[in-house]
Amino acid sequence: MRRSTLIGGSLVVVFFLAAWLIKGAGASGESPYYSAFLITLAAFLTLAVFSFLYADNPVYKFAEHLFVGVSAAYWMVLGFWQTLVPNLIPRISRALSEQLELEYIDELWNVLYVIPVVLGILLLLRLSRKLGWLSRYAVAFIVGTTAGLNFIAYTRSNFMAQISSTFLPLVGDWTSWAAFVDNLSLSATGPLALLMANIVVVLGVVCGLIYFFFSREHSGTFGMASRLGIWILMITFGASFGYTVMGRISLLVGRMTFLLRDWLGIIAS
Amino acid sequence: MQQKHFWRFVIGLALMTMATALGQSEADPPVSDTLAVADTAAISVPAPLPVTNLIARDKPNDRGYGISLSWDLSPDDTGGTQSVLGYRIMRSTTPDGPWDSINVAGSGDALYDHIGPRHEGDSGYFPDHTDMYYRVDVLTADPGVAVSSGVVGPVQSRGQWFNTARTVVFLFMIAFCGLVIWFVTHARRGKDLYVRPLAGIEAVDEAVGRATEMGKPILYLCGLGDAAEVPTIASFTILGRVAKRVAEYQTQIIVPCRDPIVMTVAQEVVKTAYSDAGRPDSYNPDSVFFLTIEQFAYVAGVNGIMLRDKPATNVYMGKFYAESLIFAETGTMAGSIQIAGTDEIPQIPFFFVACDYTLIGEELYAASAYLSREPVLLGSLKAQDYAKAAIIVFAILGFLATNVSALGGPEWLAGFVDLFQVRE
Numbered sequence: 263m264r265r266s267t268l269i270g271g272s273l274v275v276v277f278f279l280a281a282w283l284i285k286g287a288g289a290s291g292e293s294p295y296y297s298a299f300l301i302t303l304a305a306f307l308t309l310a311v312f313s314f315l316y317a318d319n320p321v322y323k324f325a326e327h328l329f330v331g332v333s334a335a336y337w338m339v340l341g342f343w344q345t346l347v348p349n350l351i352p353r354i355s356r357a358l359s360e361q362l363e364l365e366y367i368d369e370l371w372n373v374l375y376v377i378p379v380v381l382g383i384l385l386l387l388r389l390s391r392k393l394g395w396l397s398r399y400a401v402a403f404i405v406g407t408t409a410g411l412n413f414i415a416y417t418r419s420n421f422m423a424q425i426s427s428t429f430l431p432l433v434g435d436w437t438s439w440a441a442f443v444d445n446l447s448l449s450a451t452g453p454l455a456l457l458m459a460n461i462v463v464v465l466g467v468v469c470g471l472i473y474f475f476f477s478r479e480h481s482g483t484f485g486m487a488s489r490l491g492i493w494i495l496m497i498t499f500g501a502s503f504g505y506t507v508m509g510r511i512s513l514l515v516g517r518m519t520f521l522l523r524d525w526l527g528i529i530a531s
Numbered sequence: 532m533q534q535k536h537f538w539r540f541v542i543g544l545a546l547m548t549m550a551t552a553l554g555q556s557e558a559d560p561p562v563s564d565t566l567a568v569a570d571t572a573a574i575s576v577p578a579p580l581p582v583t584n585l586i587a588r589d590k591p592n593d594r595g596y597g598i599s600l601s602w603d604l605s606p607d608d609t610g611g612t613q614s615v616l617g618y619r620i621m622r623s624t625t626p627d628g629p630w631d632s633i634n635v636a637g638s639g640d641a642l643y644d645h646i647g648p649r650h651e652g653d654s655g656y657f658p659d660h661t662d663m664y665y666r667v668d669v670l671t672a673d674p675g676v677a678v679s680s681g682v683v684g685p686v687q688s689r690g691q692w693f694n695t696a697r698t699v700v701f702l703f704m705i706a707f708c709g710l711v712i713w714f715v716t717h718a719r720r721g722k723d724l725y726v727r728p729l730a731g732i733e734a735v736d737e738a739v740g741r742a743t744e745m746g747k748p749i750l751y752l753c754g755l756g757d758a759a760e761v762p763t764i765a766s767f768t769i770l771g772r773v774a775k776r777v778a779e780y781q782t783q784i785i786v787p788c789r790d791p792i793v794m795t796v797a798q799e800v801v802k803t804a805y806s807d808a809g810r811p812d813s814y815n816p817d818s819v820f821f822l823t824i825e826q827f828a829y830v831a832g833v834n835g836i837m838l839r840d841k842p843a844t845n846v847y848m849g850k851f852y853a854e855s856l857i858f859a860e861t862g863t864m865a866g867s868i869q870i871a872g873t874d875e876i877p878q879i880p881f882f883f884v885a886c887d888y889t890l891i892g893e894e895l896y897a898a899s900a901y902l903s904r905e906p907v908l909l910g911s912l913k914a915q916d917y918a919k920a921a922i923i924v925f926a927i928l929g930f931l932a933t934n935v936s937a938l939g940g941p942e943w944l945a946g947f948v949d950l951f952q953v954r955e
Contacts, residue, residue, distance in 0.1 A: 311831070318838040326831040333825030388795055401758065401795055408759030416761075417700050417707070418953050421922065426951040428926040429933045464930050468923050476726050476897040477916045495891065503880035510853075 267320050274321055278306050285525070305525040308517055350375060428467050430460040466494040576671045579607035579614050581678045582641075587665045587686045590644055592697075595659040595690030597646040602680065605669045608638050619668040619677070620645060622657075626664050626682050635670065647688075659688050696954040703921075710917050715910030724909045731870050731888035732898045735769075735846070738868050739776040742843035748783035749773065750842040752833065752858070754849020754873065755826060758792040761896065762874050766849035767800050768899030768908070769872075773846060774804035778813055785836060786819040789829045794821045830854040834861045847871040847886070848895060851878045859885030872898060925951065 286298035310325035351358050352366050353375045359366035384400040387393045433453055472484065473491030480488040522528045582602040590597030600620065608615040620633040620643055633655075636643045645665075647657045657663065664684030668677045718724050742749045751770055756763040770786070777784045786801065788794035798819045805814035822832045837845065838861065845862040847855070847869070855871075855878040862869045863885055871882035872890030882889045890898055893915075900908035929948055936944040 314834070318835070323835065326835050329825075329828040330823050330832045333828035334821075334823040337824045385792070385795065397795055398799065401792060401799075404792060405759045405764070405796075408757070409761070409764070412759075412761070413704065414697075414700070417704050418697075421703060421918065422700055422951055422953050425922055425925045425929060426948075426953060429929040429948050429951070431937050432934050433937075464926065467926055471919045471923055474893045474919060475916050476894075476901075477724060477913050479725070479727060498876075499880040499883060502877050503884070506877055506880070510856075 271320060274306075278302065281306070288527075301525055305521055308521060350379065354379070424467070428464050430463060432457055432460055462494075465490075470494055576614050576673045576676055577607075577612050578676055578678055579605050579612060579669050579671060581605060581669055582618065582667050582680045585665070585667055585680045585683050587663075587683045589686065589688050590646070592691055592694040593646075594649075595688055596649055596657065597644060598663060598665070598686060598688050600643045600645065600665060600667070602641055602667055604639070604641050605678075607669075614671045614676075615669055616672055617670045618643075619670055621666045621668060621679075623664045623682075624662065626684065630666070657688070659690065661687060663687065699950050706921075707914060707918055710914035711911045713910075714913040715907050718906035718910045718913075724913050726897060726901045726909065726912065729890065729894055729898055729901060731872060731890045731894070732769075732901055734868075734870055734888045735773060735902075736776060738844035738846070738870060739773065739780055739782065741868060742777075743780040743782045745843045746782075747843035748785050748840055749777060750833075750836065750840070750845045750862075750867070751784060751786045752845070752847045752849065753786070753788060753793050753797055754847070754851050755789050755829070755854070756793075756850030757790055758796050760850055762848075762850045762872075763793060765896045765899040766872075767796055768903050769846070769848050769895075770797060771800045771804045772902040774801040775808050778805045778808035778810045781810075781813065783815075784818050785840065785842065787822045787829075787833055787836060788819065789822060789824060789826075791821055791824075794819060826852065826854060830857050833858060837861045837865045837867070841865050842867050845869045847873070847882070848890075848898075849873065851875055851882075853878075856881035856885060862886075 282295075282299055282302040285302050286295035289295075289298045291297060307325050307328070310321045313319055314322045347362060348364065351362055352364050353372055356366045381400040381403060384396050386397075388397040433456070469487045469491035471491070472487040473480075473495065475484075475488070478484065519529070523530070582605050584601075584603040586601050588599055590599045602618075605611075605615050607613060615638045617638055618636045618640065620636065621630040622633050622645065623630045633645055634643070647655050650656065662685035664682050665686070666682045667680045669680075670677055714724070739749060751773055753763055753766045753770065758764075774784055784801065786794075786797050788797055798816065801819050802811075802814050802816075805811050822829050834857065836842075837858075842865070845858070845867045847858060848871070851858075851871075851873045852875065855873070855875075859869060859871065859882055869886040870888045870890075871886040872895040873879060873882065874892045874895055876892070879889065879891055896915075897912055900912040929951060932940075932944040932947050936948065
C-alpha cells in the first residue's frame with residue numbers, strides 16, 4: 263500500500279470517528295451512539311461515492327467493493343429465504359418444513375414443484391467441468407417458456423394496442439363545420455389542438471414504423487417518410503431526456519437532504 | 532409427418548372448442564322470476580321495488596372461479612322513490628341458504644363479476660364445477676330495509692380453453708408465425724434477404740481493431756434484463772460476433788453480468804465464438820463473470836472496471852434502465868469508443884448524448900440478424916417488416932373508419948374498429 267493512501271485512509275477514519283462521536287453526543291433516543299453510527303456511516307459512504315466525480319480514488323474503491331459485496335450476499339440470502347424456502351419447502355416436505363418452522367399444508371403439495379428444483383440443480387451443475395453442459399437444458403427451458411409466454415403479451419401490447427391507439431377522431435365532438443369553426447381556439451384542450459395532436463400521432467406512428475423497415479432501402483418517398491420518422495423519434499427522445507433529467511435531479515435533492523438534514527442538521531426537518 | 536401432426540392438433544383444438552361451447556350453454560341458468568321479500572321491521576324509508584331479470588352465468592373467457600351477474604335496476608333506483616343506495620350480492624350453495632354477503636354494487640350498477648380466489652383455504656374461495664345460488668338485495672339508507680330478489684341458480688364456474696375475446700390476437704399470431712416460417716424457409720434455400728446497413732454495427736469491427744491496436748480490452752454489457760428478454764437474446768447474438776472478432780484479433784473481452792443465468796448463457800456464447808474462430812484454447816472463463824444483482828452496486832462495479840482497466844471500446848447492448856447515463860458518462864471519461872443499443876425508450880436519449888453509435892429500439896434486433904446472417908433471424912426480420920406494414924395499413928384504415936363512422940358512416944365500420952380493441 264502506498265504511503266499517501268495510508269495517510270489518506272487514516273485521515274478518513276479519524277474524520278469518521280470524530281463525526282460519529284459529535285453526532286452521538288448531540289443525538290437523543292434509546293441508543294444515540296448506535297443510530298449516530300449508522301447515519302454517519304451512510305453519510306460517509308454517500309460522500310465516498312460522490313468523490314468519484316473528482317476522480318477514481320481509494321475511498322471510492324472501498325465504497326464500491328463494499329456495495330458490490332454486500333449486495334451480492336444480501337440478494338443471495340434474500341432469494342434463498344424469501345423465495346426458495348417459503349415457496350418450495352411447505353409444498354414438498356413436512357420434515358423440512360418442521361425443521362425450518364414453516365407451516366406444512368397438505369393441500370399445497372404438488373409434484374410439479376420438483377421440476378423447478380431439478381432445473382435449479384441443473385443450473386448449479388455449471389460449477390462442474392464434466393456436467394456443466396446439463397445447465398443448458400435449464401437455460402433453454404427458462405428462455406423458451408418466457409419467450410413463448412411473452413409472445414402473446416407482446417402481440418397484444420405492441421401490435422393490437424399500437425393499431426387501436428391510432429384510431430383517433432380528428433374532431434372530438436363533431437356537429438358541423440360551422441360549430442367547429444365557431445369553437446376554434448388556441449387552447450391546449452381545444453378542438454384545434456386536438457386535431458393537430460391526433461394528426462401528429464397517426465403520422466408519427468406511420469413514419470416511425472417506416473424508419474424501422476430494415477429489409478428495404480430508404481430512398482425516394484420511402485426515404486422521405488423514414489427521415490420524417492427519425493425526426494419525430496428525435497423530438498420524442500429530446501422531450502424524454504428533459505423529463506428524465508428532472509427526475510434525476512430530484513434524486514440528488516434527496517441525497518443532499520439526507521446529508522444536510524439527517525446528518526449535519528443544517529436544515530430543519 | 533409434420534403436416535399430419537398439425538392437422539391432428541387443429542382437429543383436437545376444434546373439438547375442445549366445441550366441447551367448451553356446449554358445456555357453457557348447458558351451464559347457462561334459466562332466468563328466474565323475481566321474488567321480493569321486504570324486511571318490514573323498522574321502516575323509516577319506503578321499501579324499494581326489487582331488481583328483476585337477475586341472471587347468473589359462468590364468466591366467459593376466464594380461467595374459472597368467476598360468475599357474472601346481471602340484473603335490471605330497481606324501478607326505485609333512478610326513478611320512483613330514488614331510495615336505492617346499492618345492491619348487495621348474496622351467494623349460497625343451496626337455494627335456501629345460509630347466505631354469504633359477497634360485495635355491494637353501487638346504485639345504478641346492473642352488472643357484477645364475482646371472481647373468487649383460486650386456492651382452497653383463501654378467504655371467499657369457491658370451487659369450480661360446484662352448484663351456486665345467487666340473489667341481489669336492494670339496500671336503502673335504513674339498514675333495516677332491504678328487498679331481496681328471487682334466487683337464481685344453480686350455476687357453476689369453469690375455465691375456458693380458448694378466450695374468444697382474443698380471437699383476433701390469435702389470428703394475427705398465426706399469420707405472423709406463417710410469415711416467419713415462409714421467410715425462414717426462403718432464406719434457408721439460399722435466397723438473399725436484404726438488410727439495410729446499420730452504422731452502429733458497421734463500427735463494431737472497427738472498434739475491435741482499435742482495441743487490438745491499443746492493446747486494451749473490450750467491455751461488453753448485456754444489460755440488466757433477464758436471459759429470456761428479447762433485447763438480451765439479441766445482445767447474445769451481437770456478443771457472439773464481437774467475441775469472435777476478439778478471438779481472431781487475439782485481444783481481450785470483459786463481460787460483467789448482473790444476472791447469473793445471463794452469465795451462464797454469455798459464457799456459452801463467448802466460448803462458442805472462440806471455438807468458431809479456431810482458438811478454443813484462448814478462451815478465458817473468467818472473462819465472463821457475475822458481479823451482483825443489485826442495480827447500482829452493479830453500476831459501481833462496472834464503473835470501477837472502466838476506470839481501472841481502461842477498455843478501448845465499451846459495447847452496451849440489451850435492457851438498460853437508470854444506469855445508462857452513468858455507464859456512458861464514465862466510458863467517455865475513460866476515453867473509450869462506445870456503441871450502445873437498447874429498446875428502453877427513456878434510456879435511448881442518454882446513450883445518444885454520450886455514445887459514439889446508438890442503435891434505436893428495434894435496430895438492436897435487426898443488428899443481430901445483420902451480423903449473424905442466420906436464416907432464422909433474417910427470416911423473422913423480414914416477417915417483422917411485413918407485420919409493421921400490416922400495422923401501418925390497419926392503423927390508416929382504422930383511423931379512416933373511426934372518422935367516417937363518427938360522421939354517420941355505415942355500422943360495419945364501427946365493427947371493424949372494435950375488432951382491434953384489446954380485451955382481457
